[in-house]
Amino acid sequence: MSEGSDIIxxxxxxxxxxxxxxxxxxxxxxxxxxxxxxxxxTMLQExxxxxxxxxxxxxxxxxxxxxxAPLVREQxxxxxxxxxxxxxxxxxxxxxxxxxxxxxARRDPEAVMAILPADHLIADAEGFRRTLQTAAGVAAQxxxxxxGIEPDSPHTGYGYIQRADPLPTADGAAAYxxxxxxxxxxxxxxxxxLREGGYYWNGGIFVCQxxxxxxxIERQLPALDAVLQEIAAALGTEQEAEVLARAWPxxxxxxxxYGVMEHAPRVAxxxxxxxxxxxxxxxxxxxxxxxxxxxxxVVSGDHLAxxxxxxxxxxxxxxxxxxxxxxxxxxxxxxDVLLICPHDRAQDVKAVVEQLQRQRREEYL
Amino acid sequence: MSEGSDIIxxxxxxxxxxxxxxxxxxxxxxxxxxxxxxxxxTMLQExxxxxxxxxxxxxxxxxxxxxxAPLVREQxxxxxxxxxxxxxxxxxxxxxxxxxxxxxARRDPEAVMAILPADHLIADAEGFRRTLQTAAGVAAQxxxxxxGIEPDSPHTGYGYIQRADPLPTADGAAAYxxxxxxxxxxxxxxxxxLREGGYYWNGGIFVCQxxxxxxxIERQLPALDAVLQEIAAALGTEQEAEVLARAWPxxxxxxxxYGVMEHAPRVAxxxxxxxxxxxxxxxxxxxxxxxxxxxxxVVSGDHLAxxxxxxxxxxxxxxxxxxxxxxxxxxxxxxDVLLICPHDRAQDVKAVVEQLQRQRREEYL
Numbered sequence: 001m002s003e004g005s006d007i008i009x010x011x012x013x014x015x016x017x018x019x020x021x022x023x024x025x026x027x028x029x030x031x032x033x034x035x036x037x038x039x040x041x042t043m044l045q046e047x048x049x050x051x052x053x054x055x056x057x058x059x060x061x062x063x064x065x066x067x068x069a070p071l072v073r074e075q076x077x078x079x080x081x082x083x084x085x086x087x088x089x090x091x092x093x094x095x096x097x098x099x100x101x102x103x104x105a106r107r108d109p110e111a112v113m114a115i116l117p118a119d120h121l122i123a124d125a126e127g128f129r130r131t132l133q134t135a136a137g138v139a140a141q142x143x144x145x146x147x148g149i150e151p152d153s154p155h156t157g158y159g160y161i162q163r164a165d166p167l168p169t170a171d172g173a174a175a176y177x178x179x180x181x182x183x184x185x186x187x188x189x190x191x192x193x194l195r196e197g198g199y200y201w202n203g204g205i206f207v208c209q210x211x212x213x214x215x216x217i218e219r220q221l222p223a224l225d226a227v228l229q230e231i232a233a234a235l236g237t238e239q240e241a242e243v244l245a246r247a248w249p250x251x252x253x254x255x256x257x258y259g260v261m262e263h264a265p266r267v268a269x270x271x272x273x274x275x276x277x278x279x280x281x282x283x284x285x286x287x288x289x290x291x292x293x294x295x296x297x298v299v300s301g302d303h304l305a306x307x308x309x310x311x312x313x314x315x316x317x318x319x320x321x322x323x324x325x326x327x328x329x330x331x332x333x334x335x336d337v338l339l340i341c342p343h344d345r346a347q348d349v350k351a352v353v354e355q356l357q358r359q360r361r362e363e364y365l
Numbered sequence: 366m367s368e369g370s371d372i373i374x375x376x377x378x379x380x381x382x383x384x385x386x387x388x389x390x391x392x393x394x395x396x397x398x399x400x401x402x403x404x405x406x407t408m409l410q411e412x413x414x415x416x417x418x419x420x421x422x423x424x425x426x427x428x429x430x431x432x433x434a435p436l437v438r439e440q441x442x443x444x445x446x447x448x449x450x451x452x453x454x455x456x457x458x459x460x461x462x463x464x465x466x467x468x469x470a471r472r473d474p475e476a477v478m479a480i481l482p483a484d485h486l487i488a489d490a491e492g493f494r495r496t497l498q499t500a501a502g503v504a505a506q507x508x509x510x511x512x513g514i515e516p517d518s519p520h521t522g523y524g525y526i527q528r529a530d531p532l533p534t535a536d537g538a539a540a541y542x543x544x545x546x547x548x549x550x551x552x553x554x555x556x557x558x559l560r561e562g563g564y565y566w567n568g569g570i571f572v573c574q575x576x577x578x579x580x581x582i583e584r585q586l587p588a589l590d591a592v593l594q595e596i597a598a599a600l601g602t603e604q605e606a607e608v609l610a611r612a613w614p615x616x617x618x619x620x621x622x623y624g625v626m627e628h629a630p631r632v633a634x635x636x637x638x639x640x641x642x643x644x645x646x647x648x649x650x651x652x653x654x655x656x657x658x659x660x661x662x663v664v665s666g667d668h669l670a671x672x673x674x675x676x677x678x679x680x681x682x683x684x685x686x687x688x689x690x691x692x693x694x695x696x697x698x699x700x701d702v703l704l705i706c707p708h709d710r711a712q713d714v715k716a717v718v719e720q721l722q723r724q725r726r727e728e729y730l
Contacts, residue, residue: 023687306717307710320729322388324706324713329691331705340696340705341689345672348689352671364685 007111008136008207010055011100014044014064014072014118015090019353020281020346023337024314027365032118033071036279037289038299038314043279044118045075050125054132055114061085061103062118063096088248093204094259095251098217098224102232105210112136113213115206115256121288123275131272134173135207141167143268144216144261145207146178148200150273154190157280159183159202159257161269162193169270178267181257200269203276206256216260224259227251282330282339283346285312301333310343337364372476373501373572375420376465379409379429379437379483380455384718385646385711388702389679392730397483398436401644402654403664403679408644409483410440415490419497420479426450426468427483428461453613458569459624460616463582463589467597470575477501478578480571480621486653488640496637499538500572506532508633509581509626510572511543513565515638519555522645524548524567524622526634527558534635543632546622565634568641571621581625589624592616647695647704648711650677666698675708702729 017030025031032044041049048060062072063085072084085099097115104111114132122128135145148161163176181202185193193199218225227247234243252259261267277288289297294309301315308323314332315321321331330346332339341348356364382395390396397409406414413425427437428450437449450464462480469476479497487493500510513526528541546567550558558564583590592612599608617624626632642653654662659674666680673688679697680686686696695711697704706713721729 304717304720306713306720319701319703320726321703322705322717324704324717325710326694326705326707329705331703333703336684338684338686338696338698338703339689340687340691340694342691345690348671352669352687352689355669355671361685 006136007059007108008055008132009104009108009111009113010048010051010060011097011104011113011115012044012047012060012062012118013093013096013115014062014068015087015096016117016119017090018119019350021279022349022353023332023334023339023364028067029071030068030119031279033068033075036119036285036299037121042075043121044072047116047118047120048076048079050122050128051114051116051132054129058083061100063087063100065090088245091248091251091253093256094217094221094224094254095227095248097213097256098228098251099231101210101213101217102228102235105214105232106235109210112139112207112209115204115208117204117278119278120203120205121275121277121279123277123288125274127274128272128276130171130173131270131274132207134169134171134175135268135270137170138167138175138268138270139207139209139212142209142212143167143266144212144264145175145268145270146200146261147203147205147207148269148271149203149276150271151194151199151201154187154194155201156184156187156190160185160190160193161200161202163198163200163269163271167268173270175268175270178269181262200271202257203278204257206261207270212266213260216264220263221252221254221259223250223252224254281346281349282312282314282332282341283343285314285330286310286343312343371501372424372473373420373497374469374473374476374478375413375416375425376462376469376478376480377409377412377425377427377483378458378461378480379427379433380452380461381482381484382455383484384715386644387714387718388697388699388704388729393432394436395433395484396644398433398440401484401650401664402486407440408486409437412481412483412485413441413444415487415493416479416481416497419494423448426465428452428465430455453610456613456616456618458621459582459586459589459619460592460613462578462621463593463616464596466575466578466582467593467600470579470597471600474575477504477572477574480569480573482569482643484643485568485570486640486642486644488642488653490639492639493637495536495538496635496639497572499534499536499540500633500635502535503532503540503633503635504572504574504577507574507577508532508631509577509629510540510633510635511565511626512568512570512572513634513636514568514641515636516559516564516566519552519559520566521549521552521555525550525555525558526565526567528563528565528634528636532633538635540633540635543634546627565636567622568643569622571626572635577631578625581629585628586617586619586624588615588617589619646711646714647677647679647697647706648708650679650695651675651708677708 021031160182162179164179167175230247234240291297297312299314303313304322306324309327311329316333316335328343386396503510525547527544529544532540534540595612599605656662662677664679667685668678669687671689674692676694681698681700693708
């Protein structure tokens with residue numbers, strides 16, 4: 001068990017290209033670069049905002065693709081330029097995290113890193129920072145720590161984490177050894193998890209010492225480790241860009257969950273109940289945002305509702321959106337696209353995007 | 366019984382300001398000046414088009430308000446300038462028809478006139494022209510003739526006409542003496558009308574000799590008759606505009622139905638079954654326009670439907686409108702306004718307009 005520093009770095013993964021929030025999430029501007037919640041800040045900006053003051057911006061690393069690097073710099077103007085790491089191509093989360101890891105290891109090899117998706121909403125930022133601190137303490141004991149989201153429904157869209165024995169924490173907050181990671185369950189199984197207790201949603205937020213993660217990559221993902229070694233050796237040299245471009249395509253496409261977490265020997269879970277939501281589809285927004293007495297939510301735009309209930313309106317510009325006698329509807333207007341769909345069909349947005357891809361209607365993707 | 370000429374003139378009433386097709390029908394451009402059916406022609410243009418070749422444009426008179434006269438001239442560029450009659454203010458249909466009548470009487474006192482709203486759809490133009498010819502023949506016998514629409518449902522939104530004895534016609538088509546006009550019935554009564562037969566919807570289309578109508582106005586509406594006499598005496602003089610402006614406000618606000626037709630001694634009905642629809646609200650469009658195999662109708666714009674049924678889309682410009690899993694919905698996009706409502710709530714558009722009026726949101730009226 002190594003005793004790491006108290007310094008936490010954040011590794012924000014901002015290279016994703018989700019289609020489930022189409023037409024707001026587009027190839028040219030995926031959802032992390034959009035103000036999905038109508039808060040006046042993009043999801044990426046909120047991801048960084050909520051770390052303050054625990055993790056100041058000079059300790060925030062953002063990993064993204066070439067196409068999105070300008071957006072990151074534009075949306076986070078105070079982020080030091082060297083803190084934006086550009087993947088030559090998207091190869092899933094393990095290589096992205098590995099790239100951040102070798103950069104951080106040059107700065108502070110004893111550090112703890114918190115790995116954060118850039119496209120989640122968290123209502124209670126203070127509670128989230130407390131959880132990160134608890135997790136950092138557990139990580140200092142040599143654990144790979146996952147933050148486990150307390151489930152409030154038998155959701156079948158997330159992986160689950162089953163806890164085992166409790167672990168001591170400096171602040172007395174709960175932490176457990178992880179028994180196992182579980183794939184997305186069917187409804188029956190998810191109901192059982194909820195009834196039995198001791199299961200958490202895996203939100204893809206991890207906290208660990210650099211050395212712990214590096215050792216597991218070396219052990220479980222030797223091909224990635226070789227790539228990272230090659231890139232690490234060139235960091236700060238004139239060959240850095242060239243080596244990165246040459247070595248990167250050899251990195252295996254694998255997620256940190258599957259590639260590392262699920263088979264690591266010392267994994268812990270720190271539960272959190274901080275109003276987390278990954279806004280997996282438009283229907284999720286309804287759980288997150290405050291509604292009026294008729295259940296209507298106006299994220300943006302100008303809405304006139306006559307006898308309408310439980311409707312989410314996502315307007316663009318100054319168009320007046322009038323709904324009469326509708327229920328459980330989602331209306332998303334981006335100016336060039338108008339989407340109308342019931343909450344419980346929100347997952348079919350994916351099918352629309354696929355159809356537009358087949359039709360090569362690039363302007364809408 | 367006078368023997369009139371065979372010449373039919375059309376009097377097209379284009380001064381109305383309906384709100385039931387809002388947001389396409391706006392104060393600045395009511396529905397008769399819009400291409401509601403997606404035919405590429407406005408309703409006014411189609412009203413004149415379908416009279417050809419029976420009633421050429423030099424025999425078409427359009428009565429409208431000052432605000433809309435430029436639209437009439439723009440949309441009917443071949444209409445002789447003197448055929449656009451401008452009411453100083455809207456005073457319902459009897460004064461509008463009276464104004465047309467005194468103008469026509471100077472041209473051809475023996476003529477028959479067909480009085481036509483500018484905002485109806487008729488699928489079978491040829492059948493409609495045949496009906497007009499039949500009606501003109503009956504009118505030549507001194508009848509005020511109404512065209513009666515064969516009802517295909519127990520509609521409670523129209524007045525009904527009950528027929529009595531048949532009348533002879535030159536072409537052998539059906540015509541009847543009118544027993545009486547009936548107010549908009551309740552559903553029970555409308556069902557009885559449909560079951561019994563011999564009842565027609567009153568679509569507000571009338572055919573008569575100028576002299577017959579003039580005599581009835583003189584008898585039933587002496588106040589209007591006095592106004593018309595004063596204006597008629599000034600027609601073609603330098604005082605014409607001044608006299609019109611002065612006399613017009615004295616004209617009683619009364620409809621031709623209530624003021625003349627319902628109490629005239631010799632009224633006939635010529636039945637027609639020509640695909641008539643007054644597009645009374647957005648729901649009516651669904652009865653008129655051809656749908657695809659899922660019942661979806663795209664009047665205009667670009668629609669991508671995933672699992673959507675019986676939905677009417679009225680797009681504007683090049684916005685892509687995507688509906689997923691919706692049914693019986695009407696989507697009207699005018700660029701500045703987006704309306705979403707189920708077919709059976711289409712009549713509530715009126716309530717929206719009233720609300721916008723109270724809020725003085727003139728830009729949307």
